[in-house]
Amino acid sequence: MRIKTKLIVGSCTSLALLVLLAVLARHDMDRVVDKLRFVEVQDDLNTGFLEMRLAEKNLFLFGDKAALGEIATRIDATREVLSKSRGRIVRGAGEANYQSLTRHLDAYAAAVRQAAAADMPRDDVEAAMRESGRALREFSTALVRRERAQVGEIIASSRSTMTLSLAAVVCTAVLAAPLLFRKVLRSLAQVERLAGAIADGKFESIEEPKSHDELASVIRAVNTMSERLSSREAEILQSKKLASLGTLTAGVAHEITNPVNNISMIAETFEAMGEELPPDDRLEMVRQIRKECGRIHGIVTNLLDFSKPKAASMRAVGINALVADTLPLVRNMLHVSNIDLALDIAPDETRVFADTAQMHQVLVNLITNAIQSMRPGGELRVSTRGQPGQTAHIVIADNGQGIPPDALPHVFDPFFSTKGTEGTGLGLSVSYGIVKNHGGRLRVESAVGKGTTCSVELPALPPTEASHGHATT
Numbered sequence: 001m002r003i004k005t006k007l008i009v010g011s012c013t014s015l016a017l018l019v020l021l022a023v024l025a026r027h028d029m030d031r032v033v034d035k036l037r038f039v040e041v042q043d044d045l046n047t048g049f050l051e052m053r054l055a056e057k058n059l060f061l062f063g064d065k066a067a068l069g070e071i072a073t074r075i076d077a078t079r080e081v082l083s084k085s086r087g088r089i090v091r092g093a094g095e096a097n098y099q100s101l102t103r104h105l106d107a108y109a110a111a112v113r114q115a116a117a118a119d120m121p122r123d124d125v126e127a128a129m130r131e132s133g134r135a136l137r138e139f140s141t142a143l144v145r146r147e148r149a150q151v152g153e154i155i156a157s158s159r160s161t162m163t164l165s166l167a168a169v170v171c172t173a174v175l176a177a178p179l180l181f182r183k184v185l186r187s188l189a190q191v192e193r194l195a196g197a198i199a200d201g202k203f204e205s206i207e208e209p210k211s212h213d214e215l216a217s218v219i220r221a222v223n224t225m226s227e228r229l230s231s232r233e234a235e236i237l238q239s240k241k242l243a244s245l246g247t248l249t250a251g252v253a254h255e256i257t258n259p260v261n262n263i264s265m266i267a268e269t270f271e272a273m274g275e276e277l278p279p280d281d282r283l284e285m286v287r288q289i290r291k292e293c294g295r296i297h298g299i300v301t302n303l304l305d306f307s308k309p310k311a312a313s314m315r316a317v318g319i320n321a322l323v324a325d326t327l328p329l330v331r332n333m334l335h336v337s338n339i340d341l342a343l344d345i346a347p348d349e350t351r352v353f354a355d356t357a358q359m360h361q362v363l364v365n366l367i368t369n370a371i372q373s374m375r376p377g378g379e380l381r382v383s384t385r386g387q388p389g390q391t392a393h394i395v396i397a398d399n400g401q402g403i404p405p406d407a408l409p410h411v412f413d414p415f416f417s418t419k420g421t422e423g424t425g426l427g428l429s430v431s432y433g434i435v436k437n438h439g440g441r442l443r444v445e446s447a448v449g450k451g452t453t454c455s456v457e458l459p460a461l462p463p464t465e466a467s468h469g470h471a472t473t
Helices: 003-062 066-085 086-092 095-116 123-199 214-273 277-309 317-337 354-375 427-437 463-467
Strands: 314-318 340-344 353-356 379-388 391-398 441-447 451-459
Touching: 003 086, 003 095, 003 123, 066 086, 066 095, 086 095, 086 123, 095 123, 095 277, 123 340, 214 277, 277 463, 314 317, 314 354, 317 340, 317 353, 317 354, 317 379, 317 391, 353 451, 354 379, 354 427, 354 451, 427 441, 427 451
Parallel strands: 340 379
Antiparallel strands: 314 353, 379 391, 391 451, 441 451
């Protein structure tokens, strides 16, 4: 059942209970009102009945024949009240009690007429009149007493019903709401945890619930997103490498041009003066050609290692060597941009366990960003430092335009770029992921107008492991 449906059902249930409570309370209130109105009428009737009995005493004790007329008059008045108040009496005491009251009054009226027919009432007539009057009075008094007791019972019952109904509504809300909210909050906590894991580059998944509500749909969507991001991570890394190739092409071409020119010059010299050169000079020329071919081979190998998709190959490598192998890839960019390079390489090389191709990519990304942020005549400072068994640092600093404070917290966000349409927004994000997967940390500090400093921090190998590094795939 969907959460929306559960909320609607729960609200409708609570509303139905409240409506039922209101109906029951209204019913009980109507009963109380009817009985109170009946008691009002009956109190008036009891007053009339009492006055009839007083006139009856005057008749029998003092022989006042006028009392019979007074009694007859009050009987007629009582009949009129009974007729006009029939509805109230029936609603309050019921039709049976109304008929009984009428019969008692008729019996008393018959006894009064019998007494009026004689000059002086006989003992049997007097007894009949007294008995019917007593019965009328007692029935009326008992009826009022009983109805008043029922009013109290109805009020007590209504109070109990209202209390139980309110308790049922409160219990329903107290018990049902936490169950629903606990499920919602638990699912939201799982989604929050997964979102945090995805932000850290850990593409996990949540166990999908068996229900088919909105939260289940959200969890399934987040799981799908996590799976797709996981499958796209390698593609993003590779696409960033390929995007960097365009920038690196000029530098690689420049690096290859020098040895090719040297080979060409040696070949021309050998062709023109080959017969005149001593054997030692000819051998030296061949050695120089082999040396320049080795340079070309190294440049091409580095380029292939950088651009070719492959599984991470971790091995022990020195941070000074990582910097030294990266600089040839960016040297032409430095030359074209008229950027000075200042190196501060630690005398004692600290070694780390890393994938050299991926770390070259990180350093190229950071150096490229630094070059692009500086004007001609700027200075790029690259330094290394570290201590075996602790942390190794590769620091790349520039004196460029810097990053605004409001943009600095977002530099590692995918597709966030301070270069406008010129940047992909993936360089620092990819670099951050690579360094994090190496167990390290990438930090960026910047001040507008002063420049930016990027620090790659990697776990340094202890001296024993650094000297016995091995590769894993």
